[in-house]
Amino acid sequence: MAKQQEQGTVFVDLFGGSGLISHTIKQARPDCRVVYNDYDHYCERLSNVNRTNAMFQALRPIIKDVHNKQRIDEPMRSQVIAEVERWNKSGYVDWISLSSNLLFTMNYAHNFDEFRKSTLYNRLRKDDYDVEGYLDGVEIVSMDYRRLFDLFSKTPCVVFILDPPYLSTDCSTYRSDNYWRLSDYLDVLKCLQGTKFVYFTSSKSTIVELADWMGRNQSIGNPFEGAKTHRLQVKGPCLNYDDIMLVKAA
Numbered sequence: 001m002a003k004q005q006e007q008g009t010v011f012v013d014l015f016g017g018s019g020l021i022s023h024t025i026k027q028a029r030p031d032c033r034v035v036y037n038d039y040d041h042y043c044e045r046l047s048n049v050n051r052t053n054a055m056f057q058a059l060r061p062i063i064k065d066v067h068n069k070q071r072i073d074e075p076m077r078s079q080v081i082a083e084v085e086r087w088n089k090s091g092y093v094d095w096i097s098l099s100s101n102l103l104f105t106m107n108y109a110h111n112f113d114e115f116r117k118s119t120l121y122n123r124l125r126k127d128d129y130d131v132e133g134y135l136d137g138v139e140i141v142s143m144d145y146r147r148l149f150d151l152f153s154k155t156p157c158v159v160f161i162l163d164p165p166y167l168s169t170d171c172s173t174y175r176s177d178n179y180w181r182l183s184d185y186l187d188v189l190k191c192l193q194g195t196k197f198v199y200f201t202s203s204k205s206t207i208v209e210l211a212d213w214m215g216r217n218q219s220i221g222n223p224f225e226g227a228k229t230h231r232l233q234v235k236g237p238c239l240n241y242d243d244i245m246l247v248k249a250a
C-alpha cells in the first residue's frame with residue numbers, strides 16, 4: 001500500500017501503539033513523512049531498553065532450571081521478586097515487557113505491587129531486545145487521535161492509518177483506563193469520511209458489518225428515540241449485567 005502512494009504523501013498513524021506500522025511504512029517509503037502517535041508512551045520503553053535488557057540478564061540465571069513456559073515456584077519465585085524489587089527501587093521498570101516475559105499470556109502487572117502478587121511463568125526471552133534504528137526518521141507525537149486527526153485533516157496527500165483498540169479486546173496494556181465502548185469505535189469512523197485511509201479490524205469485530213448495514217439503511221435514524229428504558233439488574237457469582245426493556249407503546 002505505502003509503495004503505491006504518490007511522492008509527498010504524509011502517513012499519519014493515529015493509533016500508533018508500538019509503532020510497528022509507522023516503522024514498516026518508513027522502511028517502505030523513507031522519502032515520505034510518517035507521523036506516529038505514541039499515545040501509550042512506548043518511546044519511554046524504547047529509551048529504557050538497555051535497562052530492561054540488563055534486568056532480564058540478571059533474571060535469567062535465577063530461573064535457568066525452570067522449563068520454558070513452566071510456573072516459577074519457590075524458592076526462585078521469591079528470588080525473582082527480590083531482583084525486580086531492586087530494579088524498581090533503583091529506577092525505571094518496563095512493566096509491560098516484564099509481564100510479557102514472566103506472567104501468563106495477556107496478563108499484565110503495571111507496578112511492583114501487582115507484580116509481586118502475580119503467578120510467575122518462565123517466558124523469558126533468550127536474547128536482548130535490539131531496537132537499533134527502530135523509528136528512525138519517524139515523527140513522534142503523543143495525543144488523542146481526534147486532535148491529531150484535526151491537525152492533519154486539511155493536509156494535502158494525507159493517508160490516515162487507523163488501528164484502534166478492537167472491540168472485545170483486553171485493553172489493559174493500553175494507557176487508557178477506560179474500556180472502549182461501541183460509541184468510541186463508531187466515533188473513529190468519522191475519520192474515514194472523505195479521507196484516504198487504511199483501517200485495521202479483526203473478525204472478532206462486527207464494525208464493518210454494522211457500517212455496511214447503516215449504509216443500506218440510512219433513513220432509519222435512531223429507532224429507540226422517544227422510547228422509555230427499563231432496567232433490571234442481573235447479579236450472580238459470574239454475572240453482572242442489566243436486562244433492558246425499551247417501550248414505545250403510547
Ligand SMILES: C[S@@+](CC[C@H](N)C(=O)[O-])C[C@H]1O[C@@H](n2cnc3c(N)ncnc32)[C@H](O)[C@@H]1O
Pocket residue numbers: 014015016017018019020021037039040143144145146163164165166173174175176
Ligand atoms: C490496536 S492498538 C495499535 C497497535 C499498533 N498498530 C502497533 O503497531 O502496535 C491501539 C492503540 O490505540 C491506543 N489508543 C487508545 N485510545 C487512544 C486515543 N484516544 N487516541 C490515540 N490512541 C489511542 C491504545 O493505547 C493502543 O496503543
